[in-house]
Amino acid sequence: xxxxxxxxxxxxxxxxxxxxxxxxxxxxxxxxxxxxxxxxxxxxxxxxxxxxxxxxxxxxxxxxxxxxxxxxxxxxxxxxxxxxxxxxxxxxxxxxxxxxxxxxxxxxxxxxxxxxxxxxxxxxxxxxxxxxxxxxxxxxxxxxxxxxxxxxxxxxxxxxxxxxxxxxxxxxxxxxxxxxxxxxxxxxxxxxxxxxxxxxxxxxxxxxxxxxxxxxxxxxxxxxxxxxxxxxxxxxxxxxxxxxxxxxxxxxxxxxxxxxxxxxxxxxxxxxxxxxxxxxxxxxxxxxxxxxxxxxxxxxxxxxxxxxxxxxxxxxxxxxxxxxxxxxxxxxxxxxxxxxxxxxxxxxxxxxxxxxxxxxxxxxxxxxxxxxxxxxxxxxxxxxxxxxxxxxxxxxxxxxxxxxxxxxxxxxxxxxxxxxxxxxxxxxxxxxxxxxxxxxxxxxx
Numbered sequence: 001x002x003x004x005x006x007x008x009x010x011x012x013x014x015x016x017x018x019x020x021x022x023x024x025x026x027x028x029x030x031x032x033x034x035x036x037x038x039x040x041x042x043x044x045x046x047x048x049x050x051x052x053x054x055x056x057x058x059x060x061x062x063x064x065x066x067x068x069x070x071x072x073x074x075x076x077x078x079x080x081x082x083x084x085x086x087x088x089x090x091x092x093x094x095x096x097x098x099x100x101x102x103x104x105x106x107x108x109x110x111x112x113x114x115x116x117x118x119x120x121x122x123x124x125x126x127x128x129x130x131x132x133x134x135x136x137x138x139x140x141x142x143x144x145x146x147x148x149x150x151x152x153x154x155x156x157x158x159x160x161x162x163x164x165x166x167x168x169x170x171x172x173x174x175x176x177x178x179x180x181x182x183x184x185x186x187x188x189x190x191x192x193x194x195x196x197x198x199x200x201x202x203x204x205x206x207x208x209x210x211x212x213x214x215x216x217x218x219x220x221x222x223x224x225x226x227x228x229x230x231x232x233x234x235x236x237x238x239x240x241x242x243x244x245x246x247x248x249x250x251x252x253x254x255x256x257x258x259x260x261x262x263x264x265x266x267x268x269x270x271x272x273x274x275x276x277x278x279x280x281x282x283x284x285x286x287x288x289x290x291x292x293x294x295x296x297x298x299x300x301x302x303x304x305x306x307x308x309x310x311x312x313x314x315x316x317x318x319x320x321x322x323x324x325x326x327x328x329x330x331x332x333x334x335x336x337x338x339x340x341x342x343x344x345x346x347x348x349x350x351x352x353x354x355x356x357x358x359x360x361x362x363x364x365x366x367x368x369x370x371x372x373x374x375x376x377x378x379x380x381x382x383x384x385x386x387x388x389x390x391x392x393x394x395x396x397x398x399x400x401x402x403x404x405x406x407x408x409x410x411x412x413x414x415x416x417x418x419x420x421x422x423x424x425x426x427x428x429x430x431x432x433x434x435x436x437x438x439x440x441x442x443x444x445x
Contacts, residue, residue, distance in 0.1 A: 007207065008171060015167040022159045033118045037135065040145060042073025047122035047133050050079065055127055059087055074141045076115075078134040087131070116142055178202050178209045182216060189220055244277040286341065286411055300332045302364055305340055309347060309362075320351065321359035330364060332371055332441060334419045339437075342415035345408035346375040346435045353379035353433065366441075370421075374436040381427040390425050412437065 037043045046069060054062040066077045066088055079087040118135040181202050202213040251273060255266045306324050313322055332339075343362075350360045354377035361376045382390065386397040391413040412435065413423040421439035428434045 005208075007174075011167055011171050015164055018163045018167075019160045022163065033120075036142070037118055037120050040073070040075075040137070040142075042069055042075035042137065043077075043118070043120075043135050046077065047120055047131065050077075050133075051122060051124045051131060052126075054079075054087065055124060055129075063088060074138055076136040078136075080132040080134070082130050082132075114138060175209075178205070178213070182209075182213065185216060185220070189223065244273050244280065248273045248277070280407075284407070286407075297333045297335060300334055300336045300339060302326060302330055302332060305336060305343070306362060306364065309340065309343055312344075313347060313351065320354070320356055322347075323359050323361045325361070325363045325365075327365045330366055330371055330441075332439065334439070338415045338418060342412040342437060343373065343375065345411050346437075349408050349435070350375050350377035350379075350433075353377050355379065358432075369441050371439045371441055372436055373439065374434055376428055376432055376434040378432040381431070381433045382425075384427070387425055387427075391423055409435070 046065075050062050050065055053065060066079075070076050077088065081087055115136045115138045118137070120133045120135070121130055122133060123130045181199060185199055199213045199217055203210055203217055205213070248270065251266055251270050255263050255270070258266060303326055306326060310322055310324055347360065347362065354360050358378035361374075363372075363374045363376075365372050382397050389395050390397065391409040393407060393410040395410075409423070409425070416423045416437050416439065419439045420442075421437060424436040424438055426434055426436075
């Protein structure tokens with residue numbers, strides 16, 4: 001993963017490297033002979049002025065210009081023509097051709113000279129003659145001129161400001177733009193108009209902002225799912241509660257007009273409707289609690305959990321056989337109460353639809369990195385076209401005569417999803433119906 005930290009650090013050091021490199025290039029450019037000749041007052045435009053005076057008045061008249069320049073700027077100047085003849089009249093005897101270099105048999109190199117030598121060719125626009133100017137300026141004089149000039153520090157400062165501003169702008173845009181997208185997504189989520197594809201491009205990034213976008217997408221999908229399920233649950237609850245309340249209202253109205261004997265006959269019906277209403281409200285509350293935070297996951301003892309369910313239903317199963325099969329070495333982490341409630345609902349449904357002479361089978365086995373907890377009955381099963389909707393709150397397959405509210409499978413499905421798993425519903429090949437909790441063995445978050 002390309003970390004945003006390393007990207008910021010790399011941008012910082014790259015900016016410093018560019019500033020240093022451009023400053024070095026600027027220093028080399030400002031130290032170039034042509035630039036010094038064009039900018040230093042002791043050499044600037046001297047070739048043109050000397051050539052005009054030399055061609056108009058001769059060498060003796062042009063020599064004072066070189067002398068004045070040397071006294072004022074400490075720059076010594078020699079002028080040669082195209083044949084190599086010296087044209088400056090002062091100290092001509094001392095100006096000889098330079099010695100041969102050591103590789104051509106000349107003397108060994110001398111120590112570093114106390115002055116810097118620069119050269120320039122100038123062609124007269126009037127006569128077309130070319131003159132060769134040799135400037136010698138002491139290093140101290142050149143250094144003092146550079147210190148007095150503001151060009152170097154101002155140029156270095158300008159380079160630093162331009163490079164750092166450019167990198168800061170690019171870095172700021174690369175961070176603030178995705179943050180603005182996240183801010184708009186948060187606003188849309190608060191307005192319940194969030195669309196997951198709004199962060200699709202940002203989620204493809206391979207840095208911390210991409211991870212944040214993917215986590216935000218999961219959170220948004222989870223919240224939208226919860227909001228949608230809660231809205232649907234409210235609609236279903238309001239619909240389902242009307243039936244027992246209407247029956248209670250009718251029974252109460254009949255009891256008000258009936259005599260004592262008729263009232264005694266209606267009383268068990270009122271109690272039964274109250275019990276159904278209480279059971280329905282209890283299942284609704286159980287379904288709602290599954291979406292709440294259940295704390296930290298902890299290890300689940302499957303053997304103890306199945307044994308407890310087996311013992312609980314041994315007395316209430318009316319003699320029907322319940323078989324349990326547990327594979328060894330199954331370690332699961334999660335929420336024991338939630339898983340027990342899911343298995344309890346699956347077992348209750350199996351006992352409700354399974355014939356009295358047929359057993360109900362509970363099996364726990366491992367398949368790769370998943371735990372499969374299945375409950376099978378030997379009942380009539382469910383038509384294939386209704387399997388997809390089983391598990392929706394208050395949905396019951398057509399043709400069922402057994403009592404129930406359609407919340408048992410919904411509770412089991414929510415419990416499986418809370419463990420990052422799923423509820424698999426199918427008709428068994430040998431007959432009957434099988435409900436399987438497919439749970440990952442890794443610790444859920």
